[in-house]
Amino acid sequence: MNIFIPSKNRYDTSQLLIALQLNNFYNVTVVVEPEEYTAYLHQFPNFKYIVLDQDNQGITYVRNYIKKYTEIANIKTYWQLDDDISNFYNRQGTKLIKADIKILDDCEKMFLSSNIALGSLEYRQFAWSATKDLVVNSFCDSCVFVNNELTNGMAYRNYVEGKEDRDFAMQVIQNGLKTARNTLFSFSCPANGSNKGGLKEIFYDLGKELECCKNMVDLWGQDICQHYVKPDGRNDVKIHWNKIKSKQMSLF
Secondary structure (H helix, E strand, C coil): CCEEEECCCCCCCCHHHHHHHHCCCCCCEEEECHHHHHHHHHHCCCCEEEECCCCCCCHHHHHHHHHHHHHHCCCCEEEEECCCCCEEEEEECCEEEEECCCHHHHHHHHHHHCCCCEEEEEEHHHHCCCCCCEEECCCCCCEEEEEHHHHCCCCCCHHHCCCHHHHHHHHHHHCCCCEEEEEEEEEECCCCCCCCCCCHHHHHCCCCHHHHHHHHHHHHCCCCEEEEECCCCCEEEEECHHHCCCCCCCCC
């Protein structure tokens, strides 16, 4: 199981990295910017590291760096985790039981047996009420499984940075492949842009969500993407996942 954790400006606050260190789980690769490598290494000396070529290039750059790195290294599957994940859970019926990062191994086996190209754990707030084990052909966020054998050569698009994960899932579906969220395993994390580091200062605090939402509508069309404002004032897009047409669908 290959786990990559991109992290920015959270060498002293990442809940996930702190928990992994306390539990002596070092089988992860932390992806950091050159200017922050020393600080991360000092705080977390036992993790493996990838140091990016440049600082402050945005999350799409990091996502694609990991994608290309794993393809060149012939890594067939990998996990890409947000550094502010706070807990993992197993679902038993409607009950969520705290677990650890090792649940990713069981989840990966399910994805492989179901030929899933892009997968993720479910958000905790949705997992407990799930009526099916896999939610197919929808978004995959924060705790993401990537099958390189199926998605080889695909890339995240900088034009929709901020919604690059949703766009990547949409590309996967458009290419005739399957995405899935596994509701038997879930995670919790803070709301987007609510905690220091990551994209907060360089994206959310600068009000860039509106731009990326408009770019999603421009890229996919209003039939599939519609911009709206949430009750808390945040800009977002409503995605009609069932309207994404596969390029591989037969004409006959």
